[in-house]
Amino acid sequence: MIMPRASGQLLLPANPLFVWGSIFFALMVNLVPAGRSAWMPDVVALVVVFWNVHQPRRVGVAAAFVCGVLMDVHQGALLGQHALAYTLLGYASVVLHRRLLWFGLGGQMAHVLPLFFLAQVLSTTIRMAAGGMWPAWGVVASPLIQTLLWPVAAALLLAPQRRAHDHDENRPL
Amino acid sequence: MAPPGTIDRTPPPFFRQGASARSQLALCAALAVFLMVADHRMQITQPLRATLATVLLPLQHAALWPARLLDGLGQYGAGLDESVAQNAALRRQLAAQSEAITRAARLEAENAELRALSGLRPALPPATVHAEVLFEAADRYSRKVVIDRGSVAGINLASPVIHEDGLLGQVTRVYPLSAEVTLLQDQQTSVPVLNQRTRQRGVAFGDGADDSGMELRFVAANADVQPGDELVTSGLDGVYPPGLPVARVARVERQAETSFARIELAPAASADGRRHVLVLPTKPRKADTDTPMSGGAAAANSRGGRTP
Numbered sequence: 001m002i003m004p005r006a007s008g009q010l011l012l013p014a015n016p017l018f019v020w021g022s023i024f025f026a027l028m029v030n031l032v033p034a035g036r037s038a039w040m041p042d043v044v045a046l047v048v049v050f051w052n053v054h055q056p057r058r059v060g061v062a063a064a065f066v067c068g069v070l071m072d073v074h075q076g077a078l079l080g081q082h083a084l085a086y087t088l089l090g091y092a093s094v095v096l097h098r099r100l101l102w103f104g105l106g107g108q109m110a111h112v113l114p115l116f117f118l119a120q121v122l123s124t125t126i127r128m129a130a131g132g133m134w135p136a137w138g139v140v141a142s143p144l145i146q147t148l149l150w151p152v153a154a155a156l157l158l159a160p161q162r163r164a165h166d167h168d169e170n171r172p173l
Numbered sequence: 174m175a176p177p178g179t180i181d182r183t184p185p186p187f188f189r190q191g192a193s194a195r196s197q198l199a200l201c202a203a204l205a206v207f208l209m210v211a212d213h214r215m216q217i218t219q220p221l222r223a224t225l226a227t228v229l230l231p232l233q234h235a236a237l238w239p240a241r242l243l244d245g246l247g248q249y250g251a252g253l254d255e256s257v258a259q260n261a262a263l264r265r266q267l268a269a270q271s272e273a274i275t276r277a278a279r280l281e282a283e284n285a286e287l288r289a290l291s292g293l294r295p296a297l298p299p300a301t302v303h304a305e306v307l308f309e310a311a312d313r314y315s316r317k318v319v320i321d322r323g324s325v326a327g328i329n330l331a332s333p334v335i336h337e338d339g340l341l342g343q344v345t346r347v348y349p350l351s352a353e354v355t356l357l358q359d360q361q362t363s364v365p366v367l368n369q370r371t372r373q374r375g376v377a378f379g380d381g382a383d384d385s386g387m388e389l390r391f392v393a394a395n396a397d398v399q400p401g402d403e404l405v406t407s408g409l410d411g412v413y414p415p416g417l418p419v420a421r422v423a424r425v426e427r428q429a430e431t432s433f434a435r436i437e438l439a440p441a442a443s444a445d446g447r448r449h450v451l452v453l454p455t456k457p458r459k460a461d462t463d464t465p466m467s468g469g470a471a472a473a474n475s476r477g478g479r480t481p
Contacts (some may be wrong), residue, residue: 060197061197069225133314
């Protein structure tokens with residue numbers, strides 16, 4: 001198997017419990033009432049894209065869809081608004097997943113920024129068409145912040161797979 | 174049924190990967206679009222919403238905990254001085270209200286007597302439900318808060334929601350154990366109002382902006398409206414009871430090119446930092462329903478308040 005250059009190191013297999021647990025945690029983060037600031041990053045979108053890139057066979061487009069419906073109900077938004085955006089995000093990241101891993105973190109961020117941005121434009125367009133209010137211009141910052149969080153997500157979510165498989169006293173993790 | 178002797182058509186388990194990403198995309202995107210149409214046009218998704226909302230509710234309560242903790246820590250840090258000041262303010266308020274309450278009791282007795290004299294039906298006090306605001310919905314395209322009482326507690330669609338400063342909004346979605354309240358600042362809310370000073374009627378609309386929030390539309394440019402005028406609900410729509418404070422006129426702009434004045438309002442009640450609200454019943458109770466008012470109330474319902 002050809003190993004992507006950027007990963008640099010062989011990873012342990014992902015623990016499905018950790019994958020689904022991290023998605024659940026991201027949902028909980030989105031449920032925390034932090035006001036309705038327009039720039040608030042969407043952690044669920046970030047984590048869904050991340051796992052669709054790294055584990056496309058485990059977390060698929062359908063999982064993204066279900067997360068989207070839950071976010072719609074939580075926000076009291078138009079049902080299907082987040083679902084459609086996450087579905088397209090999920091599909092785009094499955095399509096990109098072979099290519100993306102050949103890039104370093106900077107290259108990956110350059111790939112996901114337009115994805116997040118297009119998803120934001122899509123949901124804003126849908127809501128405006130359905131009679132929503134124009135949000136503050138801060139919405140533009142939300143995909144940017146999500147992209148800036150990508151390295152953080154990479155560090156946190158891949159950490160369990162970076163542990164040594166034969167840990168001993170010198171390498172406890 | 175494959176004829177004998179041909180090769181097995183099912184792939185070995187190693188190649189079984191489930192549906193391809195593209196077919197998943199097609200299915201999920203179609204489902205999402207269907208959900209949108211069903212939600213927005215046909216409005217048949219309420220059972221699905223109610224189910225998911227009830228499932229999400231424990232998680233929402235759990236997610237509330239860190240915010241409440243921070244809040245509590247902040248209040249704890251603010252310390253004794255503030256609570257003493259708050260206590261004094263509340264006592265002053267109580268004293269002021271006790272005077273109003275005794276007067277109200279006297280007026281009520283007098284009113285009952287007058288009603289009996291003129292042969293009218295007795296007016297019943299409304300059955301209100303006390304609720305707590307859980308959180309402000311994070312949706313950027315609307316202004317809503319979620320309260321912790323739902324249809325189980327007897328909350329109906331389109332009920333007005335108030336707190337002590339005045340009208341807050343209207344219940345627009347009811348789940349079994351929670352409900353969504355659309356605030357007056359939302360773009361799709363409108364309230365029929367009465368100018369306290371001039372007794373002039375009008376309709377206040379939410380404009381969604383974070384700073385001002387409401388607008389009094391369709392008022393002639395030469396109408397007598399001044400900054401500082403108090404607007405209360407006029408009760409014309411039959412949804413909101415008359416006399417609830419709605420907003421104060423913040424700015425009046427008269428332009429030559431339009432025949433209407435542009436009037437910005439500052440809402441009397443804001444949802445910021447409010448935990449306790451009161452949900453009023455939608456319709457007048459039994460004793461009043463067969464008065465001529467109720468027919469008008471149903472007709473005005475669609476205009477005055479948004480019914481999803």
